Amino acid sequence: MKVCVVGTGYVGLTTGVSLAFLGHQVTCVDLDQQKVDMLNGGRCPIYEPGMDDLLAEAAPNLTFTTSYTDAVPGADVVFVAVQTPSAPDGSPDLRYLRSAAESVAQNLDHSFTVVVNKSTVPIGSGNWVDAILRESFAQRAERPAGCEFSVASNPEFLREGNAIHDTLFPDRIVIGSDNPRSLEVLNQLYRPIINQTFTAPSFSPRPDDIGAVPLVSTDLASAELIKYAANAFLALKISYANEIGQLAAKVGADITEVTRGMGLDQRIGSRFLQAGVGWGGSCFGKDTRALIATAAEYNYSMPIVQAAREVNERQRLIAVERLQDELRILKGRKIGLLGIAFKPNTDDLRDSPSLDIANLLLARGARVRLHDPIAGERFRREQPALAPYLSESLDDLFDDCDAVVLVTEWAQYLELDWSKFVGLMRTPILLDGRHVLDADRMARLGYKYLAIAG
Numbered sequence: 363m364k365v366c367v368v369g370t371g372y373v374g375l376t377t378g379v380s381l382a383f384l385g386h387q388v389t390c391v392d393l394d395q396q397k398v399d400m401l402n403g404g405r406c407p408i409y410e411p412g413m414d415d416l417l418a419e420a421a422p423n424l425t426f427t428t429s430y431t432d433a434v435p436g437a438d439v440v441f442v443a444v445q446t447p448s449a450p451d452g453s454p455d456l457r458y459l460r461s462a463a464e465s466v467a468q469n470l471d472h473s474f475t476v477v478v479n480k481s482t483v484p485i486g487s488g489n490w491v492d493a494i495l496r497e498s499f500a501q502r503a504e505r506p507a508g509c510e511f512s513v514a515s516n517p518e519f520l521r522e523g524n525a526i527h528d529t530l531f532p533d534r535i536v537i538g539s540d541n542p543r544s545l546e547v548l549n550q551l552y553r554p555i556i557n558q559t560f561t562a563p564s565f566s567p568r569p570d571d572i573g574a575v576p577l578v579s580t581d582l583a584s585a586e587l588i589k590y591a592a593n594a595f596l597a598l599k600i601s602y603a604n605e606i607g608q609l610a611a612k613v614g615a616d617i618t619e620v621t622r623g624m625g626l627d628q629r630i631g632s633r634f635l636q637a638g639v640g641w642g643g644s645c646f647g648k649d650t651r652a653l654i655a656t657a658a659e660y661n662y663s664m665p666i667v668q669a670a671r672e673v674n675e676r677q678r679l680i681a682v683e684r685l686q687d688e689l690r691i692l693k694g695r696k697i698g699l700l701g702i703a704f705k706p707n708t709d710d711l712r713d714s715p716s717l718d719i720a721n722l723l724l725a726r727g728a729r730v731r732l733h734d735p736i737a738g739e740r741f742r743r744e745q746p747a748l749a750p751y752l753s754e755s756l757d758d759l760f761d762d763c764d765a766v767v768l769v770t771e772w773a774q775y776l777e778l779d780w781s782k783f784v785g786l787m788r789t790p791i792l793l794d795g796r797h798v799l800d801a802d803r804m805a806r807l808g809y810k811y812l813a814i815a816g
């Protein structure tokens with residue numbers, strides 16, 4: 363099939379590259395010329411494991427352009443995957459979506475094109491985009507005869523750092539439209555994934571236990587709500603583990619044992635129960651906020667989602683208070699933060715717990731150093747106010763440090779030769795912000811091991 367993808371952020375790029383890898387003819391359009399040049403040169407502008415390799419394998423079926431005119435005409439499916447940042451009141455800013463829809467409408471010429479909302483958009487956006495498309499199409503001086511189009515929603519569930527695996531081997535595919543023809547086109551598009559008929563790339567092997575991928579083919583509003591409901595549920599699952607974690611600390615229980623015991627119940631499941639400094643990233647914060655904002659439009663409150671947000675915010679403060687309880691005085695203390703990215707295997711810093719913890723510590727007079735195996739360069743670019751506190755080396759971070767906090771559980775930190783650094787510290791306090799280090803081992807090495815819960 364002929365596919366156009368508008369926007370080459372995490373979602374758009376992964377969608378475009380994966381569909382081209384599966385054999386579809388894909389053109390990705392992005393207004394950023396520099397990004398397009400990079401991608402046409404086979405270089406990936408984001409840090410995502412395996413993406414460079416997939417880009418190379420998909421290259422024969424894949425083009426990048428800044429021109430809608432090169433990308434939209436003739437497309438069976440147009441994915442719109444532009445950014446939808448939060449406006450100051452928490453509602454998503456839909457400027458980019460509007461302008462993308464207008465540009466798509468100016469270039470539609472095919473007998474039937476499905477225009478798919480792939481960005482996480484507020485519930486009802488399908489109808490909104492449909493109206494913009496029809497308005498802009500009607501304003502065209504020349505409208506191709508027999509040109510039809512319809513809007514669908516196809517929410518994305520990939521995790522950054524696992525984008526390729528999650529796209530090729532998803533738990534499910536959700537498509538929503540009020541037009542059966544659109545659903546049929548998308549069903550065809552995703553056949554190779556649904557039936558798992560493609561040869562898996564060597565760098566992302568097919569899981570042994572994967573069968574046919576379930577397809578949820580539904581109406582527009584349900585597909586849109588599934589995305590928010592799923593993300594909010596994952597966010598509140600983590601917040602629940604963190605809330606129990608603080609109680610565990612008070613009653614003398616071990617939160618990792620508690621969540622293990624809970625997670626083995628298949629109705630609960632063990633994933634997304636990892637207690638620690640809490641969730642960050644571009645999705646959970648934005649989506650829980652948007653869900654609450656949508657509900658408010660209907661004069662409806664969402665206390666569970668609200669509480670998940672509050673608990674998450676509190677975790678960052680708890681990290682600082684654990685240090686304060688231990689050191690008594692934070693003023694003048696040197697605190698090292700290991701990890702700046704919001705989670706491992708990405709250089710994404712959006713809503714990263716590390717940034718908040720750094721700012722809270724600085725506000726209390728501490729001297730802060732931050733280190734990250736990958737995100738340092740992006741940190742310098744995107745966080746100019748914090749950039750002077752970047753440590754290029756672990757020696758620099760640990761040297762004369764009063765406490766170190768493991769904020770992002772990068773493999774490099776888990777596999778660190780911790781014995782090498784303990785002697786560099788002024789006081790060897792180690793706060794494990796993710797409950798991933800072996801407490802006994804760290805104590806044997808000479809660290810005073812602290813956990814967020816406990």
Ligand code: UGA
Nearest residue numbers: 518519520521522600634635636640641642643645704705
């Ligand atoms: C999340 C969802 O998992 C994806 O399904 C969804 O497609 C994506 O948002 C999106 O809407 O675009 P992502 O934000 O990339 O994906 O990362 P996650 O792996 O979900 O992690 C989110 C945050 O939760 C990270 O800060 C992570 O450290 C934290 N986390 C995760 C925990 O604190 N505990 C856990 O047990 C799991």
